[in-house]
Amino acid sequence: MLAITLLTMASDPLVVGVDFGTLSGRAVVVRVRDGLELGTAVHDYRHGVLDRALPDGRPLPPDWALQVPQDYVDVLRHAVPAALADAGVDPADVIGIGTDFTACTMVPVKSDGTPLNELPEFADNPHAYVKLWKHHAAQPQADRINHLAAQRGEGWLPRYGGLISSEWEFAKGLQLLEEAPEVYAAMDHWVEAADWIVWQLAGTYVRNACTAGYKGIYQDGYPSADFLSALNPDFADFVSDKLEHQLGQLGDRAGGLTEQAAGWTGLRPGIAVAVGNVDAHVTAPAARAVEPGQMVAIMGTSTCHVMNADVLADVPGMCGVVDGGIVPGLWGYESGQSGVGDIFAWFVEHNVPPEYHEQAKARGITVHELLTELAAQQRIGEHGLIALDWHSGNRSVLVDHELSGVIVGQTLATRAEDTYRALLEATAYGTRVVVDSYTDAGIPVTELVIAGGLLRNPLLMQIYADVTNLPLSVIGSEQGPALGSAMHAAVAADAYADIHAAAQAMGSVKRGVYLPIPANVEAYERMFVEYQELHDYFGRGANEVMHRLKARRRAAKGE
Ligand SMILES: Nc1ncnc2c1ncn2[C@@H]1O[C@H](COP(=O)(O)OP(=O)(O)O)[C@@H](O)[C@H]1O
Numbered sequence: 001m002l003a004i005t006l007l008t009m010a011s012d013p014l015v016v017g018v019d020f021g022t023l024s025g026r027a028v029v030v031r032v033r034d035g036l037e038l039g040t041a042v043h044d045y046r047h048g049v050l051d052r053a054l055p056d057g058r059p060l061p062p063d064w065a066l067q068v069p070q071d072y073v074d075v076l077r078h079a080v081p082a083a084l085a086d087a088g089v090d091p092a093d094v095i096g097i098g099t100d101f102t103a104c105t106m107v108p109v110k111s112d113g114t115p116l117n118e119l120p121e122f123a124d125n126p127h128a129y130v131k132l133w134k135h136h137a138a139q140p141q142a143d144r145i146n147h148l149a150a151q152r153g154e155g156w157l158p159r160y161g162g163l164i165s166s167e168w169e170f171a172k173g174l175q176l177l178e179e180a181p182e183v184y185a186a187m188d189h190w191v192e193a194a195d196w197i198v199w200q201l202a203g204t205y206v207r208n209a210c211t212a213g214y215k216g217i218y219q220d221g222y223p224s225a226d227f228l229s230a231l232n233p234d235f236a237d238f239v240s241d242k243l244e245h246q247l248g249q250l251g252d253r254a255g256g257l258t259e260q261a262a263g264w265t266g267l268r269p270g271i272a273v274a275v276g277n278v279d280a281h282v283t284a285p286a287a288r289a290v291e292p293g294q295m296v297a298i299m300g301t302s303t304c305h306v307m308n309a310d311v312l313a314d315v316p317g318m319c320g321v322v323d324g325g326i327v328p329g330l331w332g333y334e335s336g337q338s339g340v341g342d343i344f345a346w347f348v349e350h351n352v353p354p355e356y357h358e359q360a361k362a363r364g365i366t367v368h369e370l371l372t373e374l375a376a377q378q379r380i381g382e383h384g385l386i387a388l389d390w391h392s393g394n395r396s397v398l399v400d401h402e403l404s405g406v407i408v409g410q411t412l413a414t415r416a417e418d419t420y421r422a423l424l425e426a427t428a429y430g431t432r433v434v435v436d437s438y439t440d441a442g443i444p445v446t447e448l449v450i451a452g453g454l455l456r457n458p459l460l461m462q463i464y465a466d467v468t469n470l471p472l473s474v475i476g477s478e479q480g481p482a483l484g485s486a487m488h489a490a491v492a493a494d495a496y497a498d499i500h501a502a503a504q505a506m507g508s509v510k511r512g513v514y515l516p517i518p519a520n521v522e523a524y525e526r527m528f529v530e531y532q533e534l535h536d537y538f539g540r541g542a543n544e545v546m547h548r549l550k551a552r553r554r555a556a557k558g559e
């Protein structure tokens with residue numbers, strides 16, 4: 001601690017980055033000149049993810065996922081001061097704060113930014129709460145948007161891989177209108193949480209170019225009122241009434257820190273607050289992966305794949321392509337898998353017999369680590385299983401959240417470690433489908449750069465290298481998104497001319513940490529053929545059983 005304090009003494013400028021994840025927010029204090037991370041702190045959201053019931057116990061339907069906006073403010077109040085204390089620095093040396101958020105995570109608000117769930121008349125209405133990125137209950141609306149857009153040949157559709165996700169702003173907005181018109185009518189703005197938090201910090205509402213582009217269908221303009229009215233006449237003014245607002249570019253200064261936010265965080269009022277950003281996209285510069293061909297996979301609860309290119313291409317099933325969506329001057333592409341770590345967590349929590357839990361506890365390791373250790377002893381294909389990684393639906397390339405998980409090949413001899421390994425592999429095949437979709441569209445992926453919590457699993461990493469036949473580089477920081485946000489704060493505070501310069505000085509990556517093993521590549525190539533067959537059979541209409549099962553589940557629950 002003494003050495004660090006001496007190094008940062010006097011006026012060595014610092015920045016703070018805050019990453020708002022699915023379950024918690026993490027703050028990091030970073031030195032501007034070299035990206036050294038001096039202190040960090042995490043604050044768990046008090047209400048976590050509301051996927052079964054509202055705080056008052058009112059049950060929620062399946063596929064819902066809500067959050068409480070005050071939990072985000074609590075991160076500013078607790079994690080930022082704790083990170084400053086952990087760093088042992090003088091808060092007066094902090095020149096800027098930047099944030100990133102999960103997306104598309106939407107807050108319905110009044111004109112002053114008050115979330116509707118905070119109004120007494122709406123506290124018991126689920127539609128007044130934040131709809132988290134993994135709220136998947138707007139698939140019927142997404143289907144209608146896609147059908148109509150394809151029918152009318154809307155020019156923006158190819159920019160979204162041909163399909164708009166139920167996770168994005170329009171599908172969730174239409175669901176809000178159709179299921180809770182009174183909440184929709186009371187809402188003045190439909191705001192990305194990424195921008196809402198900046199609003200709390202700087203007192204100004206600026207819509208960031210990243211979420212506006214990827215999640216808000218903004219491509220030199222929004223979908224027309226004519227299109228919206230054909231979806232539902234009451235939706236015609238959705239853009240002009242609820243969505244459209246001043247845009248800010250990534251790394252721009254949204255405003256100065258307000259007195260109130262200075263009180264929450266312990267930072268100086270007036271310091272630069274960067275325009276909002278997304279967890280995946282800020283991570284690319286943090287990993288110095290901003291060149292065409294370098295695909296960053298941010299692997300945690302879900303996986304986001306982001307990559308820059310100097311050309312515009314139609315990549316089927318991508319989430320979107322946005323000019324300057326990751327860094328200025330390049331086309332930023334995004335794809336994703338809605339469930340990855342979430343699937344492993346589901347398996348560990350609901351499918352692993354008690355003796356594994358007991359053994360892990362006795363050895364002081366997690367069940368994930370125990371299962372990984374056992375699975376690592378197997379040869380490829382030894383478990384006799386193949387799985388589809390769709391337990392949270394499919395974001396890319398099928399863009400269908402009515403799809404569900406499958407495991408083929410189970411017998412009475414199947415053990416927990418077999419299924420765990422099959423699920424790890426399934427997510428790797430899912431990433432391979434994404435990588436192939438880019439290469440087939442003429443923008444080849446030459447390197448996979450991995451960031452996020454799943455880096456902690458070396459077996460998983462080797463499987464990804466073998467399944468994709470790509471060298472895996474690894475981000476240098478354990479908190480890539482928070483570091484990336486801090487870098488955007490440095491740009492917003494004018495410490496660097498642009499994010500490229502900040503990436504050079506503050507980002508870090510270790511190259512070629514996992515290399516494909518030729519024999520494994522060959523073995524996985526054969527397994528991948530099986531995966532693709534199942535993928536297309538269940539995902540492209542040959543067998544609609546998954547859709548029928550979801551419909552039956554809804555009917556049985558009386559929805
Ligand atoms: N050893 C492990 N191997 C594989 N997955 C793991 C392991 N330990 C935890 N996980 C998974 O990691 C996920 C959390 O990843 P993390 O990056 O910390 O979260 P987030 O995406 O919310 O930022 C959880 O879904 C959990 O199931």
Ligand SMILES: O=C(CO)[C@@H](O)[C@@H](O)COP(=O)(O)O
Nearest residue numbers: 022102103133280300301302
């Ligand atoms: O979809 C995006 C970004 O576009 C993510 O925010 C979303 O998948 C959530 O990411 P995490 O799994 O919480 O890291």
